Amino acid sequence: MKVTVERAQLLKSLGHVHRVVERRNTIPILGNVLVRAENAKLSLKATDLDLEVTETLPAETATAGSTTVPAHMFYDIVRKLPDGSQIVLEADGDRAVLAIRAGRSRFTLQTLPENDFPDLAAGDMSHSFSLAAKDVKRLIDRTQFAISTEETRYYLNGIYLHAAGTAKAATLRGVATDGHRLAQLDLVQPKGADGMPGVIVPRKTVGEVQRLIEDTEAEMTIELSQAKIRFTIGNVVLTSKLIDGTFPDYGRVIPQGNDKELVVDKKDFENAVDRVSTISSERGRAVKLSLSPGKLVLSVTNPDSGSATEELEVEYASDALDIGFNSRYLLDIAAQIEGEVATLRLADPGSPTLVQDRDDKSALYVLMPMRV
Incomplete structure (x- = not known):
């Protein structure tokens, strides 16, 4: 040669x-x-x-x-x-x-x-469809942070990709969860994805696909079967085995009846959580949200180092509520909100909270509370 x-x-x-x-x-x-x-x-x-x-x-x-x-x-x-x-x-x-x-x-x-040299023979792929690379990147960016790193729950170590929605509004949906938080994003279902099997794309594969997309606006072709998935973009072909497991029924985790709505400026909220969590310890990252009409008070108390509070003006008209969250998880979710205003739907201190961008409902996030 x-x-x-x-x-x-x-x-x-x-x-x-x-x-x-x-x-x-x-x-x-x-x-x-x-x-x-x-x-x-x-x-x-x-x-x-x-x-x-x-x-x-x-x-x-x-x-x-x-x-x-x-x-x-x-x-x-x-x-x-x-x-x-x-x-x-x-x-x-x-x-x-x-x-x-x-x-x-x-x-x-x-x-x-x-x-x-081994060959990862892909075999026959049952479904094939194309998506804009930027859409694939968005799906990964908005869900990847919630992938579990716990090896014992291997079926959570990736993004669950499947066809969802209704006949009139069919979607291609990506979901990731680690048991503490859940991220879900819907894209308009591309031609060819109808009836595809639900597959779990491993964390390492997700990371490699994300890096391949970084500098391109091209179309990406995705082919998949029950056991493998292949991504083709330009002159690069990435073939991967899928996680052989059953993704949990995530729909049961998404709260439907949360009636307390908090509307908050995303940037102000993110900065306030970041500031007060400076006090929190590595082990207990809890930040307390005290809600009353028109007002949100964020507070952190660390017996070893001190305490911090910050007050924000918000849109909230329900009963007073105190609820705690892991500050890092809260910041991870806030970072995914693309618009300027975030909506949090709450129920009580022990129930999961639903977080969405006020102006874009294609993505949703669920966060389990902590005791504070």
Whole structure:
């Protein structure tokens, strides 16, 4: 194999691909990236057996061929080569090395045979649809924070993606919860998503998709089956196994009868929670909300360091209520509100609270209270 490629393009592609590779691997081949040159293209592929990313970029192919090299070392070498340089990759199959040349720099990397590299065969996908990348990004951004990190409840370690809504207003819905808070976002259902199976997209996959979208306005094609999901955007293909589990009936958690409505300026509320929570301890992050008509008092008491209170003018016309929340969870949810005004629907100090953007009902958040 002999191929010439532009440094900036190779670095960008390796940046997408090498992140999938775990730093520590008991199986040596999983630490490598598969490099294949053919038909004026260079393709790079990496996998951790659950997730696979392939990216193709233009290149001058003198001799076709393929090999595998250590992913992180390859990325570091390309990253440190001078801007604008042309990189020549030449594999010598007899010596099992890949030579890397750019300007006056020379490197050789040990390789492993391509035949050992695993293939995450996707099989037949039952459903396929396209979405604007910005919509996929919004769905991830608004729900990702609520994904559980508790490995024992593995079925909560991702975003539950499924078809929802009514025949007249069909939606593609993403839901995430960790048992303390829940985030849900609806997008208009794209053509082809009707009747799709409900799937749980793993946390690592969600993060990789989010990074791929960062700098593009393109369309993204999503294909899925009961066991796998594939995202295609531009010349990048990301295939992932899905979490094999049953997502809980989240609808039962979303309160329907909360009759106390609090309307608050999102920025003022966020800043006030942030200020008073400075006093709270790492262990007990509780902030108390004391509501009375037209007024909200936020307070934190920490026996070890002191106390803090702040008063806000709000729209509230129901009975007085004291309720406590984890301040970090409250700030996480406030950060998701895209408009200027947030609406909180409350019931009592022991029941979950519903939070929404006053002007955009496509997203909703549920937060369990704390004792204060």
